[in-house]
Amino acid sequence: MIKKLLLLLIIVTFNSTHSQNTIGTTRIQNGVFEGYTLFTAFTETYLINNCGEEINQWSSEFPPGNAVYLLENGSILRAGRTNSETITFGGQGGVIEIFDWNGNLTWQYFYDTPLIRQHHDVHPMPNGNVLILAATKIFNTEAIQLGRNPSFLTETYLYSEQIIEIAPTGLNDATIVWAWNPKEHIVQDFDATKDNFGNVNLSPEKLNINFLNGGSGEANWLHFNSIFYNPILDQIIISSRNLSEMYIIDHSTTIAESASNSDGVYGKGGDLLYRWGNPQSYYQGTENDRKLFGQHSPYAIEDGLIDEYKIMLFNNGNGRTPLYSEVLVINLDTETPGVYFYESRTTYGPTRADYTYAHSGVRTNFFSEI
Incomplete structure (x- = not known):
C-alpha cells in the first residue's frame, strides 16, 4: 500500500511539473499538432511546446521586424x-540577424537607407540564402513617368517594393544574387504619353499603377506584407495587403530576366504568373467578386501534410461589411504544376476557397484587423 501511494505521488508530482506552463495559459485538446510554437515579442524570441513550457529563448538588441524563422540547424x-525615420509605415524593419541555438549572434545585415528599407518579412532559402522584402522610394516625377495619375499622388514620393535574395558572407555582409521589383511590371491606361500604357484588362500579368482599391493615394499603395518561397516550383508567393491580392512570381529567372516582361501570361519574365483575391484590380470583376480583404501570410502547405501544395492564408476582413476574419485554404487552378489556368482569359480561379475556417456562430466574434 505504501509503495502504491509513493508511486502515485511520484506520478502526480511528475505530471504537475512536466505540464506546468512557463510562458502563458494553455488549453490542449485531442488532435492538437505535436510541435513547437515560435514567436517574438519586444527584443525576445521564444520557442515553446504545447504545454507552454519554454524550450529556448533568444535576445536581440532590436524589437521585432515582423519575421522570425527556426532554421534546420537550430x-x-x-x-x-x-x-x-525615413520609411516608417507599419511593419518596418531594417536589420536581419541569425542567432545560433545558444543565443550567439552569428550574422547581422542592415538593409536600411533613406531610399530602401526592409519591412515585414524575410524568408530562409534551402541553399542558405535569405529573401528580403523591402520598400523602395519612387519620387513623384518617376511615378508620373511610370503612368501614375498625378491626382493619386498625395505625398512627395510613392513606395514601390523590392524582393532580393542575398547570400550571407562573413559576420555582417551579403551579396545580392537575385532581385525583383514590381515597378518593372506595371501597366496603366491613364496617359498614352507615359511609360507602360496599355490595356489593363488584357494585362493581368502586370500591376495597374492607378488601382487604389478604395485608397486615398497614399505613398504606401501596395503594402506587401509577406513573402514565401516554394522550393518545389521555384516560385515566390507575395501578399499585397492594400490591394487585397496575392501574387506568384518566377524565381528561376536571372536578375535581368526578372526585370523583363514576359511574352504573355505564361512567359518567363518577371511578370506575375498568378494573382488571386481581387479581380477588379485588372478590370475583370467588381467588388462582389472580391475574395481577400487585407490578408496576411499566404504560403504553400508542405508536401506530406493534409492539403499539400494548396495555399493557406489569413483573410483579415478589413474593408468588409461586417468585419470578420477567416482562414482560407485555396486549391489553385493549374494546367501543369506551376502553370496557372487563366479561366476564359478573364479571371484566375478558383471562384471559392477549398476550405474556410470562421466563427461558427457570430462571424464578427472572430476578427483581427492586423
Whole structure:
C-alpha cells in the first residue's frame, strides 16, 4: 500500500511539473499538432511546446521586424526594427540577424537607407540564402513617368517594393544574387504619353499603377506584407495587403530576366504568373467578386501534410461589411504544376476557397484587423 501511494505521488508530482506552463495559459485538446510554437515579442524570441513550457529563448538588441524563422540547424533567422525615420509605415524593419541555438549572434545585415528599407518579412532559402522584402522610394516625377495619375499622388514620393535574395558572407555582409521589383511590371491606361500604357484588362500579368482599391493615394499603395518561397516550383508567393491580392512570381529567372516582361501570361519574365483575391484590380470583376480583404501570410502547405501544395492564408476582413476574419485554404487552378489556368482569359480561379475556417456562430466574434 505504501509503495502504491509513493508511486502515485511520484506520478502526480511528475505530471504537475512536466505540464506546468512557463510562458502563458494553455488549453490542449485531442488532435492538437505535436510541435513547437515560435514567436517574438519586444527584443525576445521564444520557442515553446504545447504545454507552454519554454524550450529556448533568444535576445536581440532590436524589437521585432515582423519575421522570425527556426532554421534546420537550430538557429533562428530574425528581422529587427531599426530607428530609421525615413520609411516608417507599419511593419518596418531594417536589420536581419541569425542567432545560433545558444543565443550567439552569428550574422547581422542592415538593409536600411533613406531610399530602401526592409519591412515585414524575410524568408530562409534551402541553399542558405535569405529573401528580403523591402520598400523602395519612387519620387513623384518617376511615378508620373511610370503612368501614375498625378491626382493619386498625395505625398512627395510613392513606395514601390523590392524582393532580393542575398547570400550571407562573413559576420555582417551579403551579396545580392537575385532581385525583383514590381515597378518593372506595371501597366496603366491613364496617359498614352507615359511609360507602360496599355490595356489593363488584357494585362493581368502586370500591376495597374492607378488601382487604389478604395485608397486615398497614399505613398504606401501596395503594402506587401509577406513573402514565401516554394522550393518545389521555384516560385515566390507575395501578399499585397492594400490591394487585397496575392501574387506568384518566377524565381528561376536571372536578375535581368526578372526585370523583363514576359511574352504573355505564361512567359518567363518577371511578370506575375498568378494573382488571386481581387479581380477588379485588372478590370475583370467588381467588388462582389472580391475574395481577400487585407490578408496576411499566404504560403504553400508542405508536401506530406493534409492539403499539400494548396495555399493557406489569413483573410483579415478589413474593408468588409461586417468585419470578420477567416482562414482560407485555396486549391489553385493549374494546367501543369506551376502553370496557372487563366479561366476564359478573364479571371484566375478558383471562384471559392477549398476550405474556410470562421466563427461558427457570430462571424464578427472572430476578427483581427492586423
